[in-house]
Amino acid sequence: xxxxxxxxxxxxxxxxxxxxxxxxxxxxxxxxxxxxxxxxxxxxxxxxxxxxxxxxxxxxxxxxxxxxxxxxxxxxxxxxxxxxxxxxxxxxxxxxxxxxxxxxxxxxxxxxxxxxxxxxxxxxxxxxxxxxxxxxxxxxxxxxxxxxxxxxxxxxxxxxxxxxxxxxxxxxxxxxxxxxxxxxxxxxxxxxxxxxxxxxxxxxxxxxxxxxxxxxxxxxxxxxxxxxxxxxxxxxxxxxxxxxxxxxxxxxxxxxxxxxxxxxxxxxxxxxxxxxxxxxxxxxxxxxxxxxxxxxxxxxxxxxxxxxxxxxxxxxxxxxxxxxxxxxxxxxxxxxxxxxxxxxxxxxxxxxxxxxxxxxxxxxxxxxxxxxxxxxxxxxxxxxxxxxxxxxxxxxxxxxxxxxxxxxxxxxxxxxxxxxxxxx
Ligand SMILES: *Cc1c(COP(=O)(O)O)cnc(C)c1O
Numbered sequence: 001x002x003x004x005x006x007x008x009x010x011x012x013x014x015x016x017x018x019x020x021x022x023x024x025x026x027x028x029x030x031x032x033x034x035x036x037x038x039x040x041x042x043x044x045x046x047x048x049x050x051x052x053x054x055x056x057x058x059x060x061x062x063x064x065x066x067x068x069x070x071x072x073x074x075x076x077x078x079x080x081x082x083x084x085x086x087x088x089x090x091x092x093x094x095x096x097x098x099x100x101x102x103x104x105x106x107x108x109x110x111x112x113x114x115x116x117x118x119x120x121x122x123x124x125x126x127x128x129x130x131x132x133x134x135x136x137x138x139x140x141x142x143x144x145x146x147x148x149x150x151x152x153x154x155x156x157x158x159x160x161x162x163x164x165x166x167x168x169x170x171x172x173x174x175x176x177x178x179x180x181x182x183x184x185x186x187x188x189x190x191x192x193x194x195x196x197x198x199x200x201x202x203x204x205x206x207x208x209x210x211x212x213x214x215x216x217x218x219x220x221x222x223x224x225x226x227x228x229x230x231x232x233x234x235x236x237x238x239x240x241x242x243x244x245x246x247x248x249x250x251x252x253x254x255x256x257x258x259x260x261x262x263x264x265x266x267x268x269x270x271x272x273x274x275x276x277x278x279x280x281x282x283x284x285x286x287x288x289x290x291x292x293x294x295x296x297x298x299x300x301x302x303x304x305x306x307x308x309x310x311x312x313x314x315x316x317x318x319x320x321x322x323x324x325x326x327x328x329x330x331x332x333x334x335x336x337x338x339x340x341x342x343x344x345x346x347x348x349x350x351x352x353x354x355x356x357x358x359x360x361x362x363x364x365x366x367x368x369x370x371x372x373x374x375x376x377x378x379x380x381x382x383x384x385x386x387x388x389x390x391x392x393x394x395x396x397x398x399x400x401x402x403x404x405x406x407x408x409x410x411x412x413x414x415x416x417x418x419x420x421x422x423x424x
Contacts, residue, residue: 002281003033004364009327011364015393018286018325022362025386025397028287028305030373031364032062032398034391036282037070040252044274045074047253051260051270054120056100058238058275059085061370066389066398067279068092077120079238079273083110090117100235100271102149102197104129104170111136115144121233121271123197125149125172127181130191137190146185147195147235150178152216156201156209156239159316165200165213172198175216179223186229193229195271196221199237202276207250207258210236214262221266234263235271242280244367245319252277276370283369285310285385286325287348289361290340292333299335301357306339307346308379310365310372314345322349325362332356337363341380373399378407 003014010017013031021031044055056077059068063085068078069092077098078089089099101114102123111133114122124130124146137144151172154165164171173181185193196217200209214236221231236259243249252274263270287305312318322337333356337349348365357363376384383402388395 001039002036004284004323004366006327011323011325013284013390013395016390016395018362018364021388021390021395022286022288022325024395025388026401027362028285028303028309028385029401030283030285030368030385030387032064032067032279032283032369032387032389034070034389037067037279038074040278040282041071041074041076044252044256044272044278047256048270052268053270053272054098056098056235056271056273057278058273059089060374061275062279062283062372063088063374064387064389064398065092066387066396068094071278077271079275083107083113086110086114086117086119096120100147100197100273102199102273106133108132108136111144112140115140115142120145121195121197121235122146123149123195123235127173127184130181130185130188134188134190143190143192145195146191146193147197147233148173148178148181148185148193149197149199150175150217150220152198152200152213154200154209154213154216156204157206158201158203158239158241161316162202163200164202165198165209175220178220182224182229183227186227193224194231195233195235196224196231197235197237199273200239202239203241204239205241205247205249207255210239210255211258211262214259218263218266221268232269233271234266234268235273238273238275238277240274240277242277242367242370244280245321249277278370280370281367283367283372285348285365285368285372286362287365289357289359289363291359292357299333301333301335301337301354301363303337303339303348303363305348305365305385306341306380306382307343307348308341308377308382309339309385310348310368311375311377312368312371313348313350314343315375320349320368321366322352322354323364323366324355324357325364328356330356337365341382378402381407383407
């Protein structure tokens with residue numbers, strides 16, 4: 001469910017026609033719907049009711065400060081995976097006591113920053129990381145609150161690139177050795193093991209893998225408590241999928257209900273780290289048709305956004321719907337929607353049946369709110385697009401379009417090399 005819809009054949013973001021936003025900011029641009037963000041968060045929140053819980057929005061799915069602010073205003077915490085994301089989280093005004101920090105490669109500097117901020121939980125992914133954190137915390141005279149990220153070896157039935165809870169994945173500590181690592185953690189002077197963390201993957205469309213994971217984790221928590229390791233937090237990660245095409249995505253309330261049932265009477269504060277399910281369908285990428293190329297074997301609709309702006313189709317073969325900004329009658333065309341990047345893998349959509357389009361028309365690449373702008377790059381020296389937040393009839397540019405100067409910022413030619421001598 002989202003608030004991008006047609007009125008009299010024109011596509012609106014809440015109360016504003018996309019054409020109007022394009023006139024002001026140019027193309028391409030990302031557009032987010034405030035009402036959709038809020039609604040998705042509330043759906044999650046409402047289904048948790050009085051259960052002690054914290055929803056930590058996954059910053060990597062959409063890191064814009066204004067988007068973070070929408071969730072923070074609803075009482076959210078944040079899930080970060082780098083020092084840069086921690087910086088953003090704090091800059092957006094997050095309460096550090098609601099920040100959790102995951103990632104397989106945390107550096108000493110990142111640990112120091114997070115300890116200084118006094119975050120809620122370090123989600124530790126290996127034995128060596130645990131020892132490093134103990135050292136860093138000791139140097140600062142602090143105790144690090146820790147959950148071990150346990151790898152439950154459960155197949156989430158999603159794209160291999162976004163499966164994270166299998167034995168062959170780099171994430172977490174194998175389930176079978178986790179008890180041993182917890183015992184070790186308990187003995188470390190500057191570590192306080194207070195939680196269990198897991199995150200099995202992304203765009204997961206079945207509830208069962210989450211329930212199976214919780215089943216395994218629950219056993220572990222009971223074992224830990226028997227050994228006086230006082231687990232207070234159960235961080236169940238994110239990963240709930242959304243409908244990009246016609247998939248049947250579970251409702252957050254069904255997901256939460258199934259987990260609460262599996263949890264039984266286990267007394268813990270639950271942490272969730274949803275990303276995609278909160279922002280995915282709350283954002284679109286709006287791009288303009290440059291050329292219609294009718295090839296001998298294929299038609300190409302060349303648009304002004306490319307894989308540098310939205311890489312999901314190229315990277316994962318992901319499907320994202322393409323909607324015209326203005327609905328038009330006439331003969332439909334089948335073709336690939338492609339960008340200007342010099343790569344054959346640069347496409348936003350493949351073999352799509354689309355309404356008649358002409359150069360100058362706007363189209364919206366739907367479901368682009370998660371892993372859209374955050375994965376954008378400057379490849380081909382293309383300035384990254386602006387991000388626009390719409391609430392009702394109001395719109396704000398929450399990140400301006402980059403300039404050519406932005407692109408070369410920080411680069412320099414070393415002085416000894418900068419002379420005008422011709423290369424011999
Ligand atoms: C990426 C990630 C998430 C969010 O995943 P979604 O599929 O977007 O919900 C949550 N937790 C961790 C540790 C992650 O790496």
